[in-house]
Amino acid sequence: MTDLLMSALAPLKLPSDGRALGESGRIAGCDLRDGVATIVLKPGPEGEDLDALRAAVAQALEGVAGVTRTRVIVEAALTAPARSRQAQGQPAKPVRAPARRIIAVASGKGGVGKSTVAANLAGACVKLGLKTGLMDADIYGPSAPRIFGLSDAPGLRKGDDGIEPLEAHGVKLVSMGFLVGERDPVVWRGPMVTGAIRQFLTEVNWGDLDVLIIDMPPGTGDAQLAVAQGAPISGVVIVSTPQTLALDDARKAAALFDRTEIPILGLIENMSFFLCPHCGEGTEIFGRGGARAEAELIGAPFLGEIPLHPELREASDEGRLVASGDGPVAKAFVRAAEAMLTHVEAAWRPAPEIVFTD
Numbered sequence: 001m002t003d004l005l006m007s008a009l010a011p012l013k014l015p016s017d018g019r020a021l022g023e024s025g026r027i028a029g030c031d032l033r034d035g036v037a038t039i040v041l042k043p044g045p046e047g048e049d050l051d052a053l054r055a056a057v058a059q060a061l062e063g064v065a066g067v068t069r070t071r072v073i074v075e076a077a078l079t080a081p082a083r084s085r086q087a088q089g090q091p092a093k094p095v096r097a098p099a100r101r102i103i104a105v106a107s108g109k110g111g112v113g114k115s116t117v118a119a120n121l122a123g124a125c126v127k128l129g130l131k132t133g134l135m136d137a138d139i140y141g142p143s144a145p146r147i148f149g150l151s152d153a154p155g156l157r158k159g160d161d162g163i164e165p166l167e168a169h170g171v172k173l174v175s176m177g178f179l180v181g182e183r184d185p186v187v188w189r190g191p192m193v194t195g196a197i198r199q200f201l202t203e204v205n206w207g208d209l210d211v212l213i214i215d216m217p218p219g220t221g222d223a224q225l226a227v228a229q230g231a232p233i234s235g236v237v238i239v240s241t242p243q244t245l246a247l248d249d250a251r252k253a254a255a256l257f258d259r260t261e262i263p264i265l266g267l268i269e270n271m272s273f274f275l276c277p278h279c280g281e282g283t284e285i286f287g288r289g290g291a292r293a294e295a296e297l298i299g300a301p302f303l304g305e306i307p308l309h310p311e312l313r314e315a316s317d318e319g320r321l322v323a324s325g326d327g328p329v330a331k332a333f334v335r336a337a338e339a340m341l342t343h344v345e346a347a348w349r350p351a352p353e354i355v356f357t358d
């Protein structure tokens, strides 16, 4: 799918200098979801006409199968002081961690239910009595506003103690979706991914959190690396479905975090089996147990299985959180959260202090 976008974009002549976009090295990422093509571009020349750029991209993608809308995100250029700090290898200012445990929830590819799992793990942590926050760092398809029933919420507000998170189902929440409208096509100039992540970590009035869950962007590219390196993450939970393809992707995600020396807390298998809402019987549609075997293979703990259950989709469309209830799916999330918290204690390293180099 992204190949189609890439080949449509490659010949586009950049309005700023007439170079072909494909040869400019400026495409940082692209993705197509629900008809919305999101194109992330590296910074262009100063004073670049962003409206012309967006119009050119929209035109290039017109007629590409499945594209109904186009969003263009242009990363912000490094400021001069940041550039010189980076050139001299000097660290930027250290940042205090917003929670004792910061847990990233990642997947190798989109659509495996990562956001659903991240949101419900947060809900399960609240149930376990923990002060919990969720940071939705998925720029391509921020889904926390929908899952938490906050799609129509106003944007984030700055109070005396910093940016005020929203709160739903007991979870404190910030989302890229509150900055970049879920539906609006927008040229996002201001903060690039790392910039926004840094603001979410340092300028949000999280209060005194026991656990902060980060819903990572799907995939294993620059955006993921930026988040992994930009936050003092205690460990990562990888979500996969039992299918072989998804498992291959989960392995890539694990390798990415291994490289950044972030401990893998374990794998969660989503859509493990179909749990019939009428008779309660389980049917193994995709060959249950793949993620458990995969976890063994990469030497990571297996944290649990979440069934495929219509209630999960219905609930997230209605802004309800299944984990807040007490049905079998809620219990599965609580068990997985307990396993995750046990492993994060084991992986906990004292007082992480991080630096940003952009």
Ligand SMILES: Nc1ncnc2c1ncn2[C@@H]1O[C@H](COP(=O)(O)OP(=O)(O)OP(=O)(O)O)[C@@H](O)[C@H]1O
Pocket (backbone or CB within 6 Å): 033, 107, 109, 110, 111, 112, 113, 114, 115, 116, 117, 138, 141, 143, 218, 270, 271, 306, 307, 308, 309, 310, 311, 312, 313, 314, 316, 317
């Ligand atoms: N276990 C499940 N049972 C039923 N539906 C599920 C389950 N997990 C996720 N879904 C549904 O699948 C869809 C995709 O889920 P979600 O948005 O969480 O995936 P994701 O991996 O975060 O995808 P994306 O990367 O696109 O955000 C949603 O409609 C969600 O409600």
